Amino acid sequence: MNDTTILLVGHGSRNRDGNTEILHFAAQWRERHPAWRIETCFIEHADVLLDDGLDRAARDTRHVLVIPFILNAAGHVKMELPAAIEAARARHPAVRFSCARHLGMGREILQVLQGQLDRLMKALAMPDPQTTGVILLGRGSSDAGANGELAKMARWLFEDNDFELVDLAFTGVTWPRLESVVQRQVRLGMTQLAIVPVYLFTGVLMERIKAQVARLHAQYPQIAFALGTHFGFDKGVFDLLDAKVAGHALPEGGLLECDGCKYRQAAEAEHLHDHSHTHVPGHDHGHDHAHVHPVAVHA
Numbered sequence: 001m002n003d004t005t006i007l008l009v010g011h012g013s014r015n016r017d018g019n020t021e022i023l024h025f026a027a028q029w030r031e032r033h034p035a036w037r038i039e040t041c042f043i044e045h046a047d048v049l050l051d052d053g054l055d056r057a058a059r060d061t062r063h064v065l066v067i068p069f070i071l072n073a074a075g076h077v078k079m080e081l082p083a084a085i086e087a088a089r090a091r092h093p094a095v096r097f098s099c100a101r102h103l104g105m106g107r108e109i110l111q112v113l114q115g116q117l118d119r120l121m122k123a124l125a126m127p128d129p130q131t132t133g134v135i136l137l138g139r140g141s142s143d144a145g146a147n148g149e150l151a152k153m154a155r156w157l158f159e160d161n162d163f164e165l166v167d168l169a170f171t172g173v174t175w176p177r178l179e180s181v182v183q184r185q186v187r188l189g190m191t192q193l194a195i196v197p198v199y200l201f202t203g204v205l206m207e208r209i210k211a212q213v214a215r216l217h218a219q220y221p222q223i224a225f226a227l228g229t230h231f232g233f234d235k236g237v238f239d240l241l242d243a244k245v246a247g248h249a250l251p252e253g254g255l256l257e258c259d260g261c262k263y264r265q266a267a268e269a270e271h272l273h274d275h276s277h278t279h280v281p282g283h284d285h286g287h288d289h290a291h292v293h294p295v296a297v298h299a
Helices: 016-032 050-058 075-091 107-123 144-160 178-187 206-219 235-246 262-270
Strands: 002-010 037-042 061-068 096-099 132-138 165-170 192-197 224-227 295-297
Touching: 002 016, 002 050, 016 037, 016 235, 037 050, 050 061, 050 075, 061 075, 061 235, 075 096, 107 132, 107 144, 107 192, 107 224, 107 235, 132 144, 132 178, 144 165, 165 178, 178 192, 178 206, 206 224
Parallel strands: 002 037, 002 061, 061 096, 132 165, 132 192, 192 224
Antiparallel strands: 224 295
C-alpha cells in the first residue's frame, strides 16, 4: 500500500486537447518523481471527474493529497472541490484526505509570467518599454477575489519592469475585455503591445483569441502585437507543485480554502454563496477557457 497518493485536479475543457495536455503534464511530473503515485481528474468536461478521481486515488493508500491544478480560486475551488472531498471522506473512512491550496498568484507564477513577457519583448525586437503596453489576459470570473489576484500580478509586473502601462483584460464573465484595453493603450500612445495570456493549458477559446488579435492588428496596422502562450509546462510550474507536495503536512483531514467555512456552509443551505457558479441552462459562464499558442504579429 502506498502511503500517499497525489491527485492532480484540473479544471477541464470542452477542448479535449486541453485535458490531454494536463495528462501529459502529469506524465512528465511522474518522470521527475518515479516513486510517487500521481493520479489525475477534472472538475468538468472530462471522462474522469471529481468523485471518480477521488475514489481511484483512495484505492490502496492511506492518504490522498489533493492538489487543485488551477491558478485562481473561484467557485469550483471554494465550493465544489471541498464538497467532493467531504463526500469522499465519508465513502473512504480509513483514508485521510488533505488538500493543498490551488496554484495561486504568488512569486512563483510571477516569475513564469515575467519569462513570458521577456520572450514577447524579444519577439518585438526589444522596443522601448515606455512605448510598449503590456496586457495580462485572464479567464475572468464571477469571483472578485480571483479577478483581484490577476490585478496583483499586473501591479507586480509594473513594479518590476519599466513599462509605461501594464493592464489586465479578461476573455469572459467580467470586464474589461481585450479590445477595450487595446483601444485605451493605443490612445495613450503605445506603439507595440505585448499580450500575456494567464492560462496553464490550451482550450476552446484559443482560436477566438488569435482571431481577436488578428482583427486588432488589422484595425491598428501601425501597432506591433506579440501574443504569448499558455505556460503549464514551464519548469516553474513543476517546481511550484514540488514545493506544495513537500509542504503538504496539514492537520488531520487538512482543509482547503472555504472547506468547512461558515459562509460556504450557509451557502449550501441557502444557495446564496457569493462564490457559487450556479449553472443556468443556456447561460455562458465563460467555462470554455482559452489558452493560446505563441503568435507574434508585427506591423
